[in-house]
Amino acid sequence: MIKSDSHPQQKVGTEFDRAMMRRCLELARRALGCTSPNPMVGAVIVKDGEIIGEGFHPRAGEPHAEVFALKAAGANARGATVYVSLEPCNHYGRTPPCSEALIAAGVAKVVVGMVDPNPLVAGGGIAKLRAAGIEVIVGVEEEACRKLNEGFIHRILYKRPLGILKYAMTLDGKIATTTGHSAWVTNQEARSVVHQVRAACDAVIVGGNTVRLDNPHLTSRQQGAHNPLRIVMSRSLNLPAQAHLWNTQEAPTLVLTDVGANPVSRKMLLKQGVEVIELSPLTPEKVMAYLYDRGFCSVLWECGGTLAANAIAQGAVQKILAFIAPKIIGGSNAPTPVGDLGLTTMTEALSLERVEVRVVGADCLIEGYLPQ
Numbered sequence: 001m002i003k004s005d006s007h008p009q010q011k012v013g014t015e016f017d018r019a020m021m022r023r024c025l026e027l028a029r030r031a032l033g034c035t036s037p038n039p040m041v042g043a044v045i046v047k048d049g050e051i052i053g054e055g056f057h058p059r060a061g062e063p064h065a066e067v068f069a070l071k072a073a074g075a076n077a078r079g080a081t082v083y084v085s086l087e088p089c090n091h092y093g094r095t096p097p098c099s100e101a102l103i104a105a106g107v108a109k110v111v112v113g114m115v116d117p118n119p120l121v122a123g124g125g126i127a128k129l130r131a132a133g134i135e136v137i138v139g140v141e142e143e144a145c146r147k148l149n150e151g152f153i154h155r156i157l158y159k160r161p162l163g164i165l166k167y168a169m170t171l172d173g174k175i176a177t178t179t180g181h182s183a184w185v186t187n188q189e190a191r192s193v194v195h196q197v198r199a200a201c202d203a204v205i206v207g208g209n210t211v212r213l214d215n216p217h218l219t220s221r222q223q224g225a226h227n228p229l230r231i232v233m234s235r236s237l238n239l240p241a242q243a244h245l246w247n248t249q250e251a252p253t254l255v256l257t258d259v260g261a262n263p264v265s266r267k268m269l270l271k272q273g274v275e276v277i278e279l280s281p282l283t284p285e286k287v288m289a290y291l292y293d294r295g296f297c298s299v300l301w302e303c304g305g306t307l308a309a310n311a312i313a314q315g316a317v318q319k320i321l322a323f324i325a326p327k328i329i330g331g332s333n334a335p336t337p338v339g340d341l342g343l344t345t346m347t348e349a350l351s352l353e354r355v356e357v358r359v360v361g362a363d364c365l366i367e368g369y370l371p372q
Ligand SMILES: Nc1nc(O)c(N)c(N[C@@H]2O[C@H](COP(=O)(O)O)[C@@H](O)[C@H]2O)n1
Pocket: 037, 038, 039, 041, 042, 056, 057, 060, 061, 062, 063, 064, 065, 066, 084, 086, 087, 088, 089, 092, 093, 094, 095, 096, 098, 116, 118, 121
């Protein structure tokens, strides 16, 4: 088992190594949201302190980051140092092993961000390079490398996409008024963070109620950015014909429903070019299993409280993004972000781990992970 050289008190590599790894991450992010089921990876080749080649993995089926970087460096790669945010692969997948390409190019040293959790690689790429006499350092900017690919890592380890529940609520814990009005709880800065999160996800899921009440677009709103697949979970298919989701060409929409639901509505959706899939039973767990089979790494839940509670209860949510606006609307019947979880004592509360709090404009964002 290959371990990272990282140590909690000590950073791995030199300041230059870390800067080069951050450059790899910058390159990897150029394919944000576009690589699933593959990870986002960036590579940089350095000789005599100068960058001689760079690359990133654009999408599954295309060459890996290392191959693009080696191509850019050409014969100059001999004796050079390669920085790569994920361990070079060592298997024949859709593409041949990068470990062999690096050995053939005669590189002297490889600096790796993180070990690949894919069992087909899992340290094998590093071992192969070392066996060929190449110096290998592992764990430079490891935390940032892991964070960028948390969806890929979760997919590999749990055979499900990473589920992220996002909601925006007032200081008194409401996501809308008693009449269902929710535009807008947070300010523009927070909404633009949500757009960035959408750009990084493979899919965004809402329930039929959200479509009826909010008529959302669910896009990333940024020029040239990836849009997630927009998914509506609706058992009844009681959906408005005029919704933005099927009257704009911004991004594809998928409606997931139960077997035999509302043929009239189904016909309307199909006519509008919407993909309709029947899953029985239509549950968050079934949906995540289906999306895993579709090759997804990360799924954003932007649904109401009832569906959110079901998704949490069924293990379809691992990460929470809670925006809190300094506003109070009151109302004992106003909707809350998470419905009934059946908990009766505070000791049963789901305490988030790895919590980060940040101010976003006038609002606050709390990010954390549910206990596994
Ligand atoms: N080191 C590295 N660089 C890349 O650019 C990559 N895409 C990967 N991916 C690893 O290889 C698997 C996919 O292989 P194919 O694209 O099917 O050949 C992927 O699951 C990762 O383990 N690694």
